Amino acid sequence: MIVKVPTRHEELTLIIKVLTQQPTKIRIKVIDESQVDTSFTDRFKTVDGESIFYVRMPVSPQNALVYIYNEDKGNLMQGQDDSFEVESITKGSLEKKLDVIDFSNAEVRSFVNFATRFCYNAGTLPSGTYVSDDRKFVIKYLPVIEDDGKEQSTPARIDITNGNIEISKKQFIKFTIPNRMAILLHEFSHVYLNDNVDDEVEADLNSLLIYLGLGYPRIDAFEVFAKTFMNAPSEQNKDRYDKIKSFIDNFENHNTYLYD
């Protein structure tokens, strides 16, 4: 089923209560009603009994369309699928922790503003070069990222000599807005926040602090880090994943995480 929710560009959390009689894989998607390739989450959970989905939305459209369906049956109208029931959809407040973000740093302020606007509109922006309002940050939105004429698998990368970011439009339009933010903040962290410019874990954690502080969904961060940055199973990637998980858990529990 698809439910229209007036979100009026507010910051909010959608609280979706779902009921099933047996373990059922429930898919939740939230998209913009009017802007193409603009998605706010795309996730699933196997629900047995009652379960609540929390969709954190630091940015939202004028009207959101919330897709809720049994993954095995596909999206059907209400009444055509009795394998689950949507008990309620509630608009709640968004919990943010802006105190963990160093907004006294003008570069962080400028980049968060630039990245938010870019990620929100990436589905409709034409390829080209985009600059932040203060012209400190540059994003080259390319059809694909190439090296020596060969297409690269990375969705984004940053040039450490000048801070220019390259993004593959082909890959970026498929991502949710939170996925896009996590990727851009990761690239930004390499050059502007890291002590060691090429330390991937340090960039992960520096970017996560901003991402989580702004109130973006935790599950989308896991997803993008697992799929995009750790595309090969290795001991190093397992260690990286464990550090990210530990960081997010500690963030939720209000503990300070020290990276060494």
Added chain:
Amino acid sequence: MLEKKHIFLLGVVAIGVLIFINSNKKLQMVEVQEPTPADKKSFDSTSLPLTLMPPTRLGEGEALPNNNIKKNFNSVFNLKPRLDKKSNNFL
């Protein structure tokens, strides 16, 4: 008779309850059809709030801003970055 202090406390509690109720609004669920590509053709980004407006796009041939990265990676203490490790400058 209620004292001023009690009236004040009741007022604070009432405001708290109102904030709680209004912060969690259960929505009336309105089921809709899947939008068609034609439904999305009319989207106009100028209707977006300032914080969500598309960023500035440089024109054809317009020069890139020449930004010096302020951060000194080659500090005496950190001895970074290790540019020799990469075949190019991208991370």
